[in-house]
Amino acid sequence: MEIAYECWGQLSENRDNAVMLFTGLSPSAHAARSANDPSDGWWDYMIGAGKPIDTQRYFVICVNSLGSCFGSTGPASINAKTGKPYRLDFPELAVEDIANAGREAYKMLGIEKLNTVIGASLGGMSALALAILFPNEVHRLVSISAAPHALPFAISIRSLQREIIRNDPKWQKGDYNFDQPPTDGMRLARKLGLITYRSAEEFSQRFGRKRKFIEQPIEPAFSAEFDVETYLDYNANQFIDQFDTNCYLYLSRAIDWFDVAAHGGSIEAGLSKIRTQANLIIGVQSDFLFPLSQQQEIAGILESHGLKTTFAALDSLQGHDSFLIDQEKFAPVVRDFFSDYISPPATVIS
Numbered sequence: 378m379e380i381a382y383e384c385w386g387q388l389s390e391n392r393d394n395a396v397m398l399f400t401g402l403s404p405s406a407h408a409a410r411s412a413n414d415p416s417d418g419w420w421d422y423m424i425g426a427g428k429p430i431d432t433q434r435y436f437v438i439c440v441n442s443l444g445s446c447f448g449s450t451g452p453a454s455i456n457a458k459t460g461k462p463y464r465l466d467f468p469e470l471a472v473e474d475i476a477n478a479g480r481e482a483y484k485m486l487g488i489e490k491l492n493t494v495i496g497a498s499l500g501g502m503s504a505l506a507l508a509i510l511f512p513n514e515v516h517r518l519v520s521i522s523a524a525p526h527a528l529p530f531a532i533s534i535r536s537l538q539r540e541i542i543r544n545d546p547k548w549q550k551g552d553y554n555f556d557q558p559p560t561d562g563m564r565l566a567r568k569l570g571l572i573t574y575r576s577a578e579e580f581s582q583r584f585g586r587k588r589k590f591i592e593q594p595i596e597p598a599f600s601a602e603f604d605v606e607t608y609l610d611y612n613a614n615q616f617i618d619q620f621d622t623n624c625y626l627y628l629s630r631a632i633d634w635f636d637v638a639a640h641g642g643s644i645e646a647g648l649s650k651i652r653t654q655a656n657l658i659i660g661v662q663s664d665f666l667f668p669l670s671q672q673q674e675i676a677g678i679l680e681s682h683g684l685k686t687t688f689a690a691l692d693s694l695q696g697h698d699s700f701l702i703d704q705e706k707f708a709p710v711v712r713d714f715f716s717d718y719i720s721p722p723a724t725v726i727s
Contacts, residue, residue: 378443378449378450378478378481379448379449379450379454380440380441380443380448380449380450380478380479380481380482381405381406381440381441381447381448381449382406382438382439382440382441382482383406383407383408383411383414383438383439384436384437384438384439384486385409385411385424385425385432385436385437386432386433386434386435386436386437387436388436388486388487388488389436391720392487392488392489392490393490393492393720393721394434394435394436394492394718394720395435395436395437395438395483395486395488395490395491395492396430396435396436396437396438396491396492396493396494396495397438397440397479397482397483397491397493397494397495397504397507398420398424398437398438398439398440398495398496398500399439399440399442399475399476399479399494399495399496399499399500399501399503399504399507400419400439400440400441400442400496400499400500401496401497401498401499401500402442402498402499402625402628402629402632403616403620403625404419404447405419405441405445405447405448406439406440406441406447406448407419407439408420408421408423408424408437408439409421409423409424409425409437409439410425419701420701422704422708423707423708423711424437428708428712429707429708429709429711429712429715430495430711430715431715431716434715434718435492435493435715438482438483438486440478440479440482442475442478442499442503442628443470443474443475443477443478444467444470444474444475444624444627444628444631445624445628446620446621446624449478451463451467451621451623451624451627452464452465452467452551452621452623452624452626452627453555453621453623453624454467462555464551464552464623465550465551465552465623467623467627470627470628470630470631471631471634471635472499472502472503472506472631472632472634472635473506473510473635474631475499475503475506475631476503476504476506476507476510477510479503479507480507480510480511480514489514490513490514490515490516490721491514491515491516491517491721492516492517492719492720492721493515493516493517493518493519493715494507494508494515494517494518494519495518495519495520495521496519496520496521496523497521497522497523497700498521498522498523498667498697498700499523499628499631499632500521500523501520501521501522501523501524502523502524502632502635504518504519504520504523505518505520505523505525505637505648505651505675506635508650508651508652508653509637509640509647509648509650509651510640512650512651512652512653513652515651515652515653516653516654516655516719516720516721517653517654517655517656517657517714517719518651518653518655518656518657519656519657519658519659519711519714520656520657520658520659520672520675521659521660521700521707522659522660522661522664522667522672522697522699522700523667523671523672523675524667524671524672524675525636525637525638525644525647525648525671525674525675526635526636526637526638526644527632527633527635528668528671530665531573531632531633531666531667532633534569534570534573534666535629535630535632535633536633537569538566538569538570538629539566539626539629539630541562541565541566541569542559542562542563542566542622542625542626543562543626544562545559545560545561545562545563546559547559547560547561547562548562548622551623551626553622558617558621558622559622560617562622563613563616563617563620563622563625564613564614564616564617565613566625567612567613567616567617568609568610568613571609571612571613572609573665573666573696573697574666574696574697574698575695575696575697575698576663576664576665576694576695576696578663578694579663579694579695579696580605582694583605584603584604584605584608585604586603587603587604588602588603588604589602644674644678645678645681648675648678648679648682649678649682651679651682651684652684653679653684654684654685654719654721655684655685655686655687655714655717655719656676656679656684656685656686656687657686657687657689657710657711657714658672658675658676658679658686658687658688658689659672659688659689659691659700659707659710659711660672660673660688660689660690660691661690661691661692661693661695661696661697661699661700662690662691662692662693663692663693663694663695663696663699664696664697664699665696665697666696666697667697669690672688672690673688673690676688687714689710691703691706691707691710692706693706693707
């Protein structure tokens with residue numbers, strides 16, 4: 378397999394300042410601007426010199442998830458055995474596989490122990506998986522808007538998204554033409570996703586009931602006329618031009634499959650395997666995809682096992698996507714955690 382990654386900062390002589398960042402479902406490894414790529418990153422406000430995750434102190438590695446389509450091996454990649462894209466011949470993908478792939482990346486860089494593993498949404502699940510699978514390699518954990526498993530409501534949403542895609546005639550059981558992908562299915566699935574990523578209150582404040590006022594009837598009939606409809610159209614169209622359909626299906630299912638209880642018989646037993654020295658668990662009150670109660674559960678169990686844990690319940694308006702947008706709320710909490718530099722135990726470097 379190949380894993381795409383980007384790095385910021387310098388690895389210390391003792392290799393004790395490495396931060397592994399796992400992404401959500403759709404981002405690439407380009408989390409922040411750099412000299413090599415000055416384009417906007419998806420978490421620019423968080424990563425950089427003098428920023429909450431200060432690259433003057435930390436060496437940050439962001440990986441593109443295994444199974445994605447931004448450089449890492451996934452369903453759209455060429456299978457060396459056949460010379461053709463994997464498509465649905467790609468192996469079944471679990472969050473634990475994403476965590477293992479991230480581990481291969483930092484091992485390849487000569488890092489034996491992470492100072493911190495951090496992730497949000499799917500990335501938070503990947504961070505939890507890594508800390509459970511390799512407890513001696515993770516010194517600190519930051520989990521944002523994640524969960525020990527998906528709740529039935531969230532599973533039902535993603536199940537409907539996948540069904541919408543599979544019912545697009547262009548999907549052709551995964552064997553679609555890359556030049557003519559199932560855009561209708563992806564567009565509708567993305568719209569449904571966007572609705573769940575934000576909050577009803579934000580939509581009310583941001584869009585209200587603003588609409589186009591025109592003298593002639595809207596053509597075609599019943600097409601978008603409210604501002605919120607235009608927002609959904611624009612963002613969905615942006616997404617379908619960037620993301621491979623089968624990759625989306627695999628990653629979506631991986632989220633639903635993940636269950637900390639698989640690592641011991643219960644959520645508590647699974648989380649009890651974590652041996653971190655400090656933890657930061659962040660949730661958002663307006664997030665109904667990964668409700669705040671799920672982050673409270675993670676924090677409570679870690680604390681009950683004697684692990685130093687900070688739990689932050691933020692009142693951000695933007696729902697599940699708040700970590701991407703609400704700099705005012707998220708930056709201080711993350712800065713406080715990373716400003717307290719705690720070096721992992723010394724690693725013997727051969």
